Amino acid sequence: MPSFDIVSEVDTVEVRNSVENSVRDLATRFDFRNVEASFELKNETVKLTAPDDFQITQMMDILRNNLAKRGVDPRSMESKKSVPSGKTWSKEVVFRQGIEIDLAKKVVKMIKDEKLKVQASIQGDKVRVTGKKRDDLQAVIAFLRGSDLEQPFQYNNFRD
Known part of the structure; x- marks a missing residue:
């Protein structure tokens, strides 16, 4: 029968490659010069940190573009709310499996x-x-x- x-399923290798490409893009962007902004990947969760909420939204666009280039569907990611902590803002993006x-x-x-x-x-x-x-x-x-x-x-x- x-x-x-x-x-x-989300290909974790492609997610990792997209995050690494986003880090490279962040290093070359003029508006992120001398800014403490970073992408961090841990267990299918990407953590974005930046000094401003507007920069977090720009970083989300960079990540979405790199995911699209690598063939990862953006509907598989679930972004949490931006959270301020001290002088920095952070946001977590979780990739759904199953x-x-x-x-x-x-x-x-x-x-x-x-x-x-x-x-x-x-x-x-x-x-x-x-x-x-x-x-x-x-x-x-x-x-x-x-x-x-x-x-x-x-x-x-x-x-x-």
């Missing part, structure tokens, strides 16, 4: 509401879709790509 998995339960339930409901001849089940942080025909599974993939969900999905483990 054909099946595939719906997952949401599908949360609420979103997985929403995806399963959307698939069932579409009345396709497939079965969708939640298995941990992914959703497995099985069906009798390969065309039905491809219709599910096309349907999910067309829908506007708050997280990017990848479709892997396609078996016949």
Whole structure:
């Protein structure tokens, strides 16, 4: 019976490369000369620090551009609120790995509401879709790509 998995993963190597490119861009920018601003990557979390909130927003733009160049979907990042601490501002950006339960339930409901001849089940942080025909599974993939969900999905483990 054909099946595939719906997952949401971020390539951590590409995120690391994007952060390193952002650090290089920051060093060459004229408006960040003699400014204590930095990007720091720890466990799928990027911490931005700068002396001003406006500079944090500029740094977010630099990071988004470098992520887009590396093929990382910007919907996979979740930015927290800017927090002042002393003379500096900081902001954390978390990259989501896996599908949360609420979103997985929403995806399963959307698939069932579409009345396709497939079965969708939640298995941990992914959703497995099985069906009798390969065309039905491809219709599910096309349907999910067309829908506007708050997280990017990848479709892997396609078996016949």
